[in-house]
Amino acid sequence: DTAVSQTPKYLVTQMGNDKSIKCEQNLGHDTMYWYKQDSKKFLKIMFSYNNKELIINETVPNRFSPKSPDKAHLNLHINSLELGDSAVYFCASSRDSYEQYFGPGTRLTVT
Amino acid sequence: AQSVTQLGSHVSVSEGALVLLRCNYSSSVPPYLFWYVQYPNQGLQLLLKYTTGATLVKGINGFEAEFKKSETSFHLTKPSAHMSDAAEYFCAVMPTDSWGKLQFGAGTQVVVTP
Numbered sequence: 269d270t271a272v273s274q275t276p277k278y279l280v281t282q283m284g285n286d287k288s289i290k291c292e293q294n295l296g297h298d299t300m301y302w303y304k305q306d307s308k309k310f311l312k313i314m315f316s317y318n319n320k321e322l323i324i325n326e327t328v329p330n331r332f333s334p335k336s337p338d339k340a341h342l343n344l345h346i347n348s349l350e351l352g353d354s355a356v357y358f359c360a361s362s363r364d365s366y367e368q369y370f371g372p373g374t375r376l377t378v379t
Numbered sequence: 380a381q382s383v384t385q386l387g388s389h390v391s392v393s394e395g396a397l398v399l400l401r402c403n404y405s406s407s408v409p410p411y412l413f414w415y416v417q418y419p420n421q422g423l424q425l426l427l428k429y430t431t432g433a434t435l436v437k438g439i440n441g442f443e444a445e446f447k448k449s450e451t452s453f454h455l456t457k458p459s460a461h462m463s464d465a466a467e468y469f470c471a472v473m474p475t476d477s478w479g480k481l482q483f484g485a486g487t488q489v490v491v492t493p
Contacts, residue, residue, distance in 0.1 A: 272422070299479060309467060311423075311483040324480055358422055365479035366411060366430055370422035 271295050272371035274359050280377045281349055289344045289374045291359030299323075300342035301360040301368060302334060311358070317342055346376075354378045383472050383484035391490045398442075398457040400487050402470030405451065410472040412453040413481065414444055417467040426468075429453065440464070465491045 272293045281287050293300065301324070302314040315334040316324035322334070331347040346353060359371040386401040404410060411430045415423040427438025434446040444455045453470060470484040 301479065309417075309486045311469065311486075313480055313482075316479050318479075323478070360423075362479065365473065366428055367425055368479075368481065370415075370424070372422045373420075 272359055272361055272369050274357075274371040274374050276374060277372065278375050278377075280379065282379055283349055283351060285349050286345070286347045287349060287376070288346070289357055289359075289376070291342045291344070291371060293340055293359075293361040293369070293371075295361055295363070295369060297361040297363045297369070298339055299362045299365070300336065300339070301362075302342065302344050303358040303360065303370075305356040305358060305373070307355070315342075315344075349376075349378045351378050383470055383482055385468075385470050385484035385487050387487055388485065389488045389490065391492060392460045393492050394462055395459050398455075398460045398464060398489065400455040400468050400470075400489070402444075402453045402455065402484060403451050404453065404472050406472070406474070408475060409446070409448055409451075410474045412444075412446060413471040413473070414438065414442070414453075414455045415469045415471060415483075416440075417469065417486075419466070423469065426455070460489075460491050462491050462493070465489055 275290045299318045301316045305311045317336040320336045333345045335343045356373045360368040362368040382405045384403045413428045414426040417423045427436045429436045429446045437443045442457045468487045471481045
């Protein structure tokens, strides 16, 4: 009965590769988010989709592209990975904007 | 622009003692306010939130927080710490005109000693 799930949990890859992280929520929420948590545990919002429409697009390199095939899924594709992309990426969802439910995170390590 | 300041990156408390985590925001218009907890290698869980109404907010696991507009603060407390409270705690704000855009503080690591 996982509410917000992410795959994979761990991702190790080399610089220059392209990778995707998948997120699914079974809560019936309309809005989904991607956050990045850096090595100092600082959390920053990257994107948000509401009913498959992009509503928040923070200052993020255009190598990062979110894709929402339906309102239960929000995937994050990253092109030409760089060392600085190493972080934990969290997906979240909400019915309204006030209470966001977070997934377990995907730890991305770029070597 | 909004900012969130959490005083103290690490807090050590004895089991049974008061837990007090401080959070201040900078904004002329009070934002919505939140506290999240992150256990090791897990996602974030909402402890409590303040949007409108009563300024003393009760959350899960015995935590509560009080919104003080005059002090631009939203400090988190728990009367008696348990070992299971050891975690990272994040204060977050959401500007009332910025739907869904949570802005997090730097976090406070809580260590509970027997």
